[in-house]
Amino acid sequence: xxxxSLAFSAIALVERIPGSAxxxxxxxxxxxxxxxSGETKVDGWQVTQTTIDxxxxxxxxxxxxxxxxxxxxxxxxxxxxxxxxxxLASRLSALGLFAMTMVIQIFVYPANWPDHLLWSSVxxxxxxxxxxxxxxxxFIRSAFERNPTTSAAAARVRDPSTVGARS
Numbered sequence: 001x002x003x004x005s006l007a008f009s010a011i012a013l014v015e016r017i018p019g020s021a022x023x024x025x026x027x028x029x030x031x032x033x034x035x036x037s038g039e040t041k042v043d044g045w046q047v048t049q050t051t052i053d054x055x056x057x058x059x060x061x062x063x064x065x066x067x068x069x070x071x072x073x074x075x076x077x078x079x080x081x082x083x084x085x086x087x088l089a090s091r092l093s094a095l096g097l098f099a100m101t102m103v104i105q106i107f108v109y110p111a112n113w114p115d116h117l118l119w120s121s122v123x124x125x126x127x128x129x130x131x132x133x134x135x136x137x138x139f140i141r142s143a144f145e146r147n148p149t150t151s152a153a154a155a156r157v158r159d160p161s162t163v164g165a166r167s
Contacts, residue, residue, distance in 0.1 A: 022125070023132025027090065030122045031081040034097055038077030047074050059108045076100055084126070087135020094126035
C-alpha cells in the first residue's frame with residue numbers, strides 16, 4: 001500500500017464517522033463545561049454570596065445588577081446544559097450558551113479567547129448542524145414528519161409561494 005492510498009483510506013474511514021456521533025459528543029462535552037461552571041456558582045438551589053461578589057467586583061457585566069447577572073448565569077448554565085444532554089431545544093440552548101460566551105469574551109475575560117473560541121466552535125456546530133439523531137429534538141422532528149397534516153403545514157411554511165394561501 002502506497003502512502004497516498006493509505007492516506008486516502010484513512011480519510012475515507014474518518015469521513016464515515018456519523019454526524020450524530022459528533023453531535024452527541026459535542027453536546028456532552030460543552031454541557032460539561034457549562035454545568036461545572038454553574039456548579040461553582042451555587043450551594044444547593046441558592047446562588048452563593050461569593051458568586052454575587054464576583055459578579056460585582058470582577059465580572060462587572062454591563063446593564064445588569066450583580067445579583068441578576070449571577071442568577072441568570074447560574075440558571076442558564078444548568079438549564080442549557082441539561083437540555084443539551086437530552087437533546088431538547090438543542091439549537092436554542094447552544095445559542096444561549098454562545099451568547100453567554102460572547103458576553104464573557106467581550107466584557108469579562110477577553111484574554112481567554114482560546115477557550116472561548118473552542119467553546120464557540122462546538123456551540124456553532126450544534127447551532128448549524130443540530131443535535132443529531134441521538135436526541136429528543138430528532139425524535140420530535142421525526143414524529144412531526146410522519147404526521148401527514150403536520151408535514152403539509154411545514155411544507156407550506158417553507159414554500160414562499162404559499163404565503164397567504166389557504167389549504
